[in-house]
Amino acid sequence: MFEYAPAPESRAIVNFQKSYGHFIGGKFTKPANTFQTISPATEEVLAEISEGSAKDVDQAVKAARSAYEKTWSKISGSERGKYLYRIARIIQERSRELAVAETLNNGKPIKETRDVDLPLVASWFFYYAGWADKLDYAGLGPNPKAHGVAAQIIPWNFPLMMLAWKIAPALAAGNTVVLKPAETTSLTALLFAEICQQAELPEGVVNIVTGHGATGAALVGHPDVNKVAFTGSTDVGRLIAKQVAGTNKKVTLELGGKAANIVFDDAPLDQAIEGIINGIFFNQGHVCCAGSRLLVQESIQDELLKKLKKRMETLRLGDPLDKNTDIGAINSKAQLDKISKLVKQGQKEGGEVWAPNCPIPKNGFWYAPTIITGVSPTNTVAREEIFGPVLSVMTFRTPAEAVAKANNTPFGLSAGIWTEKGSRILKLADQLNAGVIWANTFNQFDPTSPFGGFKESGYGREGGRHGLLAYLKAGN
Ligand code: NAI
Ligand code: MG
Numbered sequence: 001m002f003e004y005a006p007a008p009e010s011r012a013i014v015n016f017q018k019s020y021g022h023f024i025g026g027k028f029t030k031p032a033n034t035f036q037t038i039s040p041a042t043e044e045v046l047a048e049i050s051e052g053s054a055k056d057v058d059q060a061v062k063a064a065r066s067a068y069e070k071t072w073s074k075i076s077g078s079e080r081g082k083y084l085y086r087i088a089r090i091i092q093e094r095s096r097e098l099a100v101a102e103t104l105n106n107g108k109p110i111k112e113t114r115d116v117d118l119p120l121v122a123s124w125f126f127y128y129a130g131w132a133d134k135l136d137y138a139g140l141g142p143n144p145k146a147h148g149v150a151a152q153i154i155p156w157n158f159p160l161m162m163l164a165w166k167i168a169p170a171l172a173a174g175n176t177v178v179l180k181p182a183e184t185t186s187l188t189a190l191l192f193a194e195i196c197q198q199a200e201l202p203e204g205v206v207n208i209v210t211g212h213g214a215t216g217a218a219l220v221g222h223p224d225v226n227k228v229a230f231t232g233s234t235d236v237g238r239l240i241a242k243q244v245a246g247t248n249k250k251v252t253l254e255l256g257g258k259a260a261n262i263v264f265d266d267a268p269l270d271q272a273i274e275g276i277i278n279g280i281f282f283n284q285g286h287v288c289c290a291g292s293r294l295l296v297q298e299s300i301q302d303e304l305l306k307k308l309k310k311r312m313e314t315l316r317l318g319d320p321l322d323k324n325t326d327i328g329a330i331n332s333k334a335q336l337d338k339i340s341k342l343v344k345q346g347q348k349e350g351g352e353v354w355a356p357n358c359p360i361p362k363n364g365f366w367y368a369p370t371i372i373t374g375v376s377p378t379n380t381v382a383r384e385e386i387f388g389p390v391l392s393v394m395t396f397r398t399p400a401e402a403v404a405k406a407n408n409t410p411f412g413l414s415a416g417i418w419t420e421k422g423s424r425i426l427k428l429a430d431q432l433n434a435g436v437i438w439a440n441t442f443n444q445f446d447p448t449s450p451f452g453g454f455k456e457s458g459y460g461r462e463g464g465r466h467g468l469l470a471y472l473k474a475g476n
Pocket of ligand 2: 233
């Protein structure tokens, strides 16, 4: 057996400041009411960031309003596009630095930030830069208009990617932005603020206010906000929907998921195994569209589980900066506790829990890749989003049973189908209640393709032309 030698990416390329204020009107404010932000892999303090007050939020919204009226709504679409192209190119130039920073603050493997997150972040800005002067073709008729000031609240699982999904279409459509990153992963948003300065983006077009849930609630509730975009938990999505009910604010919500990854007996098994692994262990399973429910046709269950376990034994958990690492750290103690609690519940309800024997680092927050077999559709682990590297396995006999089980969830974000038969893929995709359906692959993202859910997974679409519509209204 050959052992891997450590292959750590250097962190010398990243220079965090000791403490950060908010980014308002093109400048950083003086740090105030700071709290520590850590590396979840080591618990080392990386920097201090500021807790945004209602006053900070108000200043940021004022800056965004003023920028909207004085500059951003006055310049042409092609001028806005130039700024977006400039931002996209600076992201590419600084992508190694941003990848290392994201890995430090989030805990996800450098392999992923380097090869998935950062290329997608740049591609989102390039894609929407191209739209900025073509809004007449977005589908709303000639001269569509921006809403004005967009309040955007994002989670910790894909910090920079969620920022790009929110900011790129908003700016292309002519809105200005106040964004609140998640409290545990704000550092790359603050580096992005520097990129806005570097791109000489007019001041106030992008504002970033850091802080916890209360800061987010103040932003959503601000009377001068025209549009709210949120990605995160279904619970907070509900709070936001209540908070804006009865106002003129437009809302899009991208919430949780409990995707079924359906494997038929004629599926190319080795390929399906890779898809299952990617579907649930990519980003430690902190993925709203994760393939967290495996539905396997009964006749191939034993063979598939044997192969899956063998493959799981090769997964490498540990230092996220190591280029060989497959599974990094869980983003926070709170998330780790939630995962452990749900898995214990799954065991109590009769599920059989299995994990490979993998060493767990002493400091930081970690969870071994895990599967739970013998799960029935009424079990907690088949219904609730675990948001961790934990796969619940169920079986089916007929396509109709697969569809019934897959749709038996309050969510409807994504699904996967594995089979040789093209006709079966099309028929099933039609019957599955999910916004995104992958066939013989999983977790593929592209800026040209809309993404979003049904039912408790939220409403509205991000990406593609559809994603633009959330930030536009018909002209007059
Ligand atoms: P969360 O929904 O509380 O946090 C997401 C963002 O919302 C953060 O920026 C947070 O500061 C902000 N926020 C919290 N309360 C708010 C409020 N009342 N008004 C406005 N903004 C508010 O998610 P959390 O607590 O970090 O994770 C809990 C669970 O949510 C996870 O275990 C997972 O199941 C799910 N989740 C789903 C995500 C997705 O991509 N669909 C992302 C993050 C979490
Ligand atoms: Mg929360």
